[in-house]
Amino acid sequence: MNLERATLFGFQALVAKVNGNTRSNSEVKMYLKDTDIYAAQSNPYRRMAASMYQTKNENDFFHLHGCLSPTATLNMIGLDGYRDDLTEHKDIHNAIQSRVHKFTATELEHLNQSVEHAGVMVYTHEKFKDSPHGRANIQQPWWKCLRLPGSSPPTHFPVLGTRRILKGIRVLELTCIITDPVIGRILAEYGADVLRITSSSVPDVPFFQVNGNMGKCTVDIDLKTPDGRQHFEELLSDADVLIDGFRPGGIVYVDENCFGHEGEWCDRPGWQQIADCLTGFARSYGEFLGRSEPIVSPLPIADYGAGCMGAITASIGLYNRAQNGGSHHGKVSLMQFNLLLFAVAFFDLRYSDGVDRSSRLALEMLQEKFPWLFISRSILGAEEHTETWYSHHFGADVEVVRPVVDIDGVENTFRRASRPNGADLLDSWGNMFEERKEGM
Structure with missing residues (x-):
């Protein structure tokens, strides 16, 4: 190898x-074929519907994920699907963060499941293992x-x-x-x-x-x-x-x-960032970097x-x-x-950076x-x-x-x-x- x-x-x-x-x-x-038919990638405001935000409790975070059609996720937190007035990263983050901050992570879990989009509260690995879904899967x-x-x-x-x-x-x-x-x-x-x-x-x-x-x-x-x-x-x-x-x-x-294929959440949609937040990987990654907040890996490992x-x-x-x-x-x-990575054990990014920005900086x-x-x-x-x-x-x-x-x-x-x-x-x-x- x-x-x-x-x-x-x-x-x-x-x-x-x-x-x-x-x-x-x-x-x-x-050179590319435009398959981003709902502007989930090309529109920076809609792109940031897939990122991590702080909730009403400052120690709890929730990772929104508008998938490839983010209007429902933005509407869920009280925002319009399109905002032509928001083009800068900082302004977009502040607009979405101000809305997410009105909800607890639990409230966002319920809202997110009602629109059937990907999204999850950010767990520690220990908290995930102690959840019903974690207990159903940890020995699989x-x-x-x-x-x-x-x-x-x-x-x-x-x-x-x-x-x-x-x-x-x-x-x-x-x-x-x-x-x-x-x-x-x-x-x-x-x-x-x-x-x-x-x-x-x-x-x-x-x-x-x-x-x-x-x-x-x-x-x-x-x-x-x-x-x-x-x-x-x-x-x-x-x-x-x-x-x-x-x-x-x-x-x-x-x-x-x-x-996963067992447990109460096995039918929920999700992406790499969602799995990182679910299993405690984002929390552990933030700790590894010396941060008190979770950080989603910039690379799609x-x-x-x-x-x-x-x-x-x-x-x-x-x-x-x-x-x-x-x-x-x-x-x-x-x-x-x-x-599997947790079982193998462990060998200046902010949580508010979206995956595109953080992956570019990491590269x-x-x-x-x-x-x-x-x-x-x-x-x-x-x-x-x-x-x-x-x-x-x-x-x-x-x-x-x-x-x-x-x-x-x-x-x-x-x-x-x-x-x-x-x-x-x-x-x-x-x-x-x-x-x-x-x-x-």
């Missing part, structure tokens, strides 16, 4: 580049792969004797943002044909597609229409793995969420960690299906990855303190930590982190350049995944 690439793995979305531009460069937008395994009811004969791997150990495995991916696309990205790295299905009517973060869609084909299907469902069912009939979405029979199904666990459960399910037949259900969560600090992670290694005669492909769909060079693990006798490399969501024409598995030499 390459330790330096493993370090970069935890925040590779921030390292990715299009034509030399990272997410922090405004010029990158000209980090991930599960369970055999589903019913029987079917063993389904052997389609291609034997190849260094690309998942060659011929077909993966349908119904995903967004970071965690779930990481599962498919890793499976593609080992040779699987991964088809990511998105809908132009469902929002997604544009830049995360640069890194998350490496090695995949991407199509647009509206599952709410009869034609869309028919196309999906045709693809599903020949698939081996389904990441999220529906749970059919005779398949390896990988299910990722935020709050839990997203990539849970994505890696999802790829593990998919691989276990495929192996068990080949050996014993049947269908298998992999279960992973952001919460369980954070609990700048990493580049200053650990420049060897980011400089070209060719001058040292060593293999680069990143690789560059020309993407016809982005119309530019795309730079991403190379695979982390090197397994003797196994080839884990990408065969396709990244692309935006919905870039490929919908066709049969064979036609969409025919071998191409160019960086399509």
Whole structure:
């Protein structure tokens, strides 16, 4: 395992580049497909509906999360969905903070659940472990792969004797943002044909597609229409793995969420920041930095960690299906990855900084303190930590982190350049995944 690439793995979305531009460069937008259809990312006021705020009790904090459509969250605390008069970070924070400060954390929990958005009060790890949800999950395994009811004969791997150990495995991916696309990205790295299905009517973060869609084909299907469902069912009939979405029979199904799969909150929506606040990670991170307030990690570590666990459960399910037949259900969560970090133990940001600002500052600090992670290694005669492909769909060079693990006798490399969501024409598995030499 390459330790330096493993370090970069935890925040590779921030390292990715299009034509030399990272997410922090405004010029990158000209290459991206605009999937931020509700301006949850591009409007700074609406973006700050996903941040941590102090409640009526000064020792209690609540992490709002407007997801990718923040109007309901802003309305919940008495604010309009859009405020064209608020454009500066400080003014936006003060406007939202003044409203959140009128509520206790418990009141915000009740309000948040009524609008069914992500959001959670900030727990210490001890308080989380003592909660009903914590007690239901603290002894659960980090991930599960369970055999589903019913029987079917063993389904052997389609291609034997190849260094690309998942060659011929077909993966349908119904995903967004970071965690779930990481599962498919890793499976593609080992040779699987991964088809990511998105809908132009469902929002997604544009830049995360640069890194998350490496090695995949991407199509647009509206599952709410009869034609869309028919196309999906045709693809599903020949698939081996389904990441999220529906749970059919005779398949390896990988299910990722935020709050875990046991306990009273298992159906609540959530994101990496929510898992950090729930499990006590944000409190512990603040203490580590010498602060009395919680601080959400500026890097999406839990997203990539849970994505890696999802790829593990998919691989276990495929192996068990080949050996014993049947269908298998992999279960992973952001919460369980954070609990794994607590079990391993522990080795000048303010809580009011949003994730975009804090991640940019963290990346700048990493580049200053650990420049060897980011400089070209060719001058040292060593293999680069990143690789560059020309993407016809982005119309530019795309730079991403190379695979982390090197397994003797196994080839884990990408065969396709990244692309935006919905870039490929919908066709049969064979036609969409025919071998191409160019960086399509």
